[in-house]
Amino acid sequence: MPQYNPPLRDMQFVMHEVLNVVDELKTLPAHAEIDADTINAVLEEGGKFASQVVFPLNISGDAEGCTLDKSTHEVTAPKGFKEAYQQYVEGGWPALSCDPEYGGQGLPHVVNQSFYEMLNSANQAWTMYPGLSHGAYEALHAHGTPEQKKLYLPKLVSGVWTGTMCLTEPHCGTDLGLLRTKAEPQADGTYKLSGQKIFISAGEHDLAENIVHLVLARLPDAPAGSKGISLFVVPKFKVKADGSLGERNAIYCGGLEHKMGIHGNATAQMILDGAEGSLVGEPNKGLAAMFVMMNAARLGVGMQSLGLTEVAYQNAVAYAKDRIQMRALSGPKAADKPADPIIVHPDVRKMLLTARAYAEGARAVAMWTTLQLDKELATDDEDVRKDCADLVALLTPIIKAFFTDNGWIATSHCLQVFGGHGYIKEWGMEQYVRDARINMIYEGTNTIQSLDLLGRKVLGDNGAKLKKFGKLVQAFVEEEGVNEDMQEFVNPLADLGEKVTKLTMEIGMKAMGNADEVGAAAVDYLRVCGHLVFAYFWARMAKVALAxxxxGDPFYTAKLATARFYFAKLLPETASLIRTARAGLKPLMEMDEALF
Incomplete structure (x- = not known):
């Protein structure tokens, strides 16, 4: 059976020793009273909830899956999920980083994201139920009318209600400009929505008394394409003016998807048959409002793969220390046993260290990015707000795509450590691989994230956002350039920074002649940028560990060893990625379609 121990020591290291989050947060009026003891206590309790309440349901939830009663359209989540959710609500966990005006605790988002990392390690499928609610909260908090906020936010904050986002349809996938769901205005100011949505995570379930759907649809006079999309709030049960529940709304689950992974989460086909909804934000401006939720979800998906990487690593390490197979090539390492533990073999160590380096690197990047989000939301300084917003925008597609690509690599490696046992259900490893695979697809495929990074976030503003991150790298390189002990980290970081600048300019010049050059280079480009970001934070962590x-604390010895592994064995991938990015469009397009 799998095991999971919340990585509290590493979380505290990143927060307090590398990022100094308390000092950063204390400059913000909303978090002036925060202290390290509070953060540590919250995460310790959160780790207990994740490991003791949610984790034991992971394998059983995967085996049981969700059940749809076709006569009532009601969905039952796996055994124990509802009870765990009630404990989650009773513990006040949904309110952690929410606005106190609506019943939230007002804690920093960086604390909430760390809690969610642990929940995702424990049980990604379960965590998606409350996770999507937070995105719905963010969208309504940013764009809802005062009446909508009053009706919906306290219930979402408390967790009494959950939320979803209903975006795509069978014919349109990521291209939401093609959606057909209609919204007909009514005399009382409401709208009647009709259409079909697919792939709606947590679209129907029995964990909460109501589900708040945020639905994209078209008004009768809407222009074609993405410029004609509006956003509506459509509750499962209609909500009366006093906040009590009314009759069942005409939005229901028409079917559940039979999936490769995340079996414990209800991925629903949702039918709207004249469902009553209210407009969120301005007409035909729904995509901008929904992007608040989508960007939150993209950060959340990155955290899902970080969580899976961590738990897969923990189990693979435990197995590698216990499993004996063959002798080390240099001679027996466990002479008292008939064979050596497989952790002595170099390639097993490479697989384990790959997972560890990607988990610990991702944790630092995620915490820093979420800290910038906290500063963006809470600062009174407009320049700081703009800089933080730009950095979050730049790193969001990297967190979504780079983390999830790495999660797929890492969980596959960790399964490989188990050999044939990894492929067997009872060990739990094959579930981590299956669950990790969806993270590269939903909330915009990783190719979409790559196009967003290169096309919009980098070339779209002539590299302004990238330069802001580049200045952080440059400042660190200049500061540590005279430190001899840091050369093994600083030199490759500086070298990659220069190469990213040159590569960006080269692709930009090519794209001026043919925009398809962006599509040809984007995926490789994002991965190069992902390594640049990881290298920066691994260098920062190495600096602290060296000091x-x-x-005598072995934690710092292990941190340095992992940093050296990252720079020696993983970062060099960028050389081949830069080469393939520069190969450009021609090798992809010169073959006639008829020859495929």
Missing amino acids: KQGS
């Missing part, structure tokens, strides 16, 4: 290695 503290004399303490």
